[in-house]
Amino acid sequence: MSVSGSTAFDVETLPIDRVDDGTSILLTGDDTEALKTVFSRIVAADEDERSIVLATNAGGRAVRRTLRNAKSGAGDRASVLTCEGPDHDDAVTTVDDIGDLTRLGMEFSSLVAASQQSTARFRAGIFLCSTICSEVEDTRSVFRFLNTNFLTELRRGEGIGVCAIDTSADLETDINSMISGMETSFSARIDIKVTGRTDATLTVSGLSGVDETVDVTL
Amino acid sequence: MERTILCVDSPERIATVSSAIEDHEDLTAIEATSVDEATQLLEDEPVVCVVTAYDFPDGTGLEIVETIRSETPQTPCVLFTDVSPGDIETSSFEELIVEYLNRDLPDATDRLEFVVNDVIDHSAQVGFLAPEDEDERLETLAEYDIDELPIDESFDRLTDLIADHFDVAVSFVGLIEKDEENFLACSGADWDSLTREDTMCTHSMLQEDVMVVEDIADDKRFNKNEQLENLGIVSYAGANMTAPNGQVIGQVCVLDHESRSYSPAERETLQQYAETAMEILELRQSVLEARPPEVAQ
Numbered sequence: 257m258s259v260s261g262s263t264a265f266d267v268e269t270l271p272i273d274r275v276d277d278g279t280s281i282l283l284t285g286d287d288t289e290a291l292k293t294v295f296s297r298i299v300a301a302d303e304d305e306r307s308i309v310l311a312t313n314a315g316g317r318a319v320r321r322t323l324r325n326a327k328s329g330a331g332d333r334a335s336v337l338t339c340e341g342p343d344h345d346d347a348v349t350t351v352d353d354i355g356d357l358t359r360l361g362m363e364f365s366s367l368v369a370a371s372q373q374s375t376a377r378f379r380a381g382i383f384l385c386s387t388i389c390s391e392v393e394d395t396r397s398v399f400r401f402l403n404t405n406f407l408t409e410l411r412r413g414e415g416i417g418v419c420a421i422d423t424s425a426d427l428e429t430d431i432n433s434m435i436s437g438m439e440t441s442f443s444a445r446i447d448i449k450v451t452g453r454t455d456a457t458l459t460v461s462g463l464s465g466v467d468e469t470v471d472v473t474l
Numbered sequence: 475m476e477r478t479i480l481c482v483d484s485p486e487r488i489a490t491v492s493s494a495i496e497d498h499e500d501l502t503a504i505e506a507t508s509v510d511e512a513t514q515l516l517e518d519e520p521v522v523c524v525v526t527a528y529d530f531p532d533g534t535g536l537e538i539v540e541t542i543r544s545e546t547p548q549t550p551c552v553l554f555t556d557v558s559p560g561d562i563e564t565s566s567f568e569e570l571i572v573e574y575l576n577r578d579l580p581d582a583t584d585r586l587e588f589v590v591n592d593v594i595d596h597s598a599q600v601g602f603l604a605p606e607d608e609d610e611r612l613e614t615l616a617e618y619d620i621d622e623l624p625i626d627e628s629f630d631r632l633t634d635l636i637a638d639h640f641d642v643a644v645s646f647v648g649l650i651e652k653d654e655e656n657f658l659a660c661s662g663a664d665w666d667s668l669t670r671e672d673t674m675c676t677h678s679m680l681q682e683d684v685m686v687v688e689d690i691a692d693d694k695r696f697n698k699n700e701q702l703e704n705l706g707i708v709s710y711a712g713a714n715m716t717a718p719n720g721q722v723i724g725q726v727c728v729l730d731h732e733s734r735s736y737s738p739a740e741r742e743t744l745q746q747y748a749e750t751a752m753e754i755l756e757l758r759q760s761v762l763e764a765r766p767p768e769v770a771q
Contacts (some may be wrong), residue, residue, distance in 0.1 A: 351567075355563050356568040357568060357569055357571050358564040358570045358572065359564040359568075361574065362562065362572070365573065373579075375683065389553070392568075392569060392676060394569060394698040395693075396698075397569035397601065398602030400569075400600065402603065403480075403599060403601075404571050404572070404573055404598060430687070430693065434677075436680065438680075440605040441606060441680075442607060443606055
């Protein structure tokens with residue numbers, strides 16, 4: 257029911273090593289595939305954990321496959337909330353409208369609560385928050401959603417969270433201004449710059465023990 | 475501090491909900507058993523949180539949430555129900571957003587008291603993002619005895635000078651509190667305070683440099699904000715008032731009723747005005763603290 261002093265979360269597939277319990281990461285970049293790769297490597301759950309992923313641009317099966325590629329068995333330890341494709345099983349929940357943040361929020365919190373019935377540790381993720389921003393009428397609703405149903409779960413539970421934003425999306429706002437504002441509400445930021453066909457540089461802030469820039473193979 | 479919570483549930487269940495709330499010594503429950511009754515209570519009594527079931531003979535809990543959000547949008551609401559999210563009709567309430575607490579969870583009633591305190595303490599459902607060190611920021615702001623400082627004339631003069639310099643309709647000095655922005659001085663308008671999520675300053679304060687919005691109609695963060703529209707705000711520029719410990723406590727801003735841009739030099743000038751406002755505040759506070767107690771009284 258409250259934040260505990262639990263052990264950190266391992267992220268061996270990136271040169272990030274470990275992420276402390278309660279950490280919220282704002283993940284940004286203009287390459288959707290690179291965002292997806294880094295996102296899934298952080299959010300893929302270890303054996304004593306669950307992943308809860310809100311996916312705006314992919315069905316449940318695709319999300320679980322991506323997590324499985326990032327970490328063996330992680331697809332089977334994931335609950336996916338998506339607006340695409342059918343419900344395959346209990347681990348995939350679909351909604352009709354990604355702009356219905358009231359429904360999304362309730363479903364997301366419900367999935368976190370359900371996962372905590374089996375294991376306290378979870379990795380939550382939103383891929384892509386920029387799609388949600390583009391679908392809603394009022395950006396204040398996105399902030400209300402993040403506060404109510406995402407950051408609150410991280411504050412209370414034994415988990416970490418990743419909120420991904422595609423900076424190439426047209427969000428009808430000054431995206432640099434919006435992201436610099438959002439960055440202050442998250443405990444960490446990772447910005448991805450693709451440098452080659454399979455290479456990228458991550459600019460990292462807010463994660464202890466991690467260099468400011470790290471090169472990764474995608 | 476006592477907190478009044480509106481609890482809404484069926485006649486059979488309401489006592490369970492309100493007694494769970496009142497298990498905490500600082501929480502007081504007021505009860506309603508229908509949407510109509512809840513709506514009436516909201517008109518008569520200020521509440522800091524709403525806990526409601528979903529199904530009622532005369533409507534749904536989301537209608538109650540909609541009512542309170544239209545008046546006090548930052549008030550947190552908890553939907554405490556055994557109806558699953560998939561069975562809740564949200565199509566008319568897509569951007570309402572509530573905390574959902576499943577009543578069927580084994581520890582649901584125990585959890586309710588924790589959740590209610592948590593959403594109030596952390597302003598957990600506001601429509602703006604606060605900095606991660608918001609508590610330290612608010613502590614910094616609280617160190618200034620604003621009501622005791624003779625700053626009105628200085629800030630009135632300053633905002634007049636700023637409005638004149640930039641040739642804008644409105645200039646103000648505002649302090650950003652937990653739930654609202656309080657205007658210490660305002661040239662060109664008569665504003666006391668604004669709900670924080672309705673302000674542009676709550677976004678501007680998160681940026682290191684001056685935030686400029688040339689036309690809010692082109693910015694989705696602000697173009698559905700009725701408060702801004704009602705105030706006739708079209709363009710905005712805001713600079714941080716930063717305390718010596720690095721915390722941003724307020725903003726110095728210029729607004730206009732028409733679209734306009736600000737050159738790098740103008741932004742720099744606005745930032746200097748913000749630093750001047752901060753210096754005035756800091757000096758007045760230092761003078762107050764240096765006075766012997768009997769003089770300060």
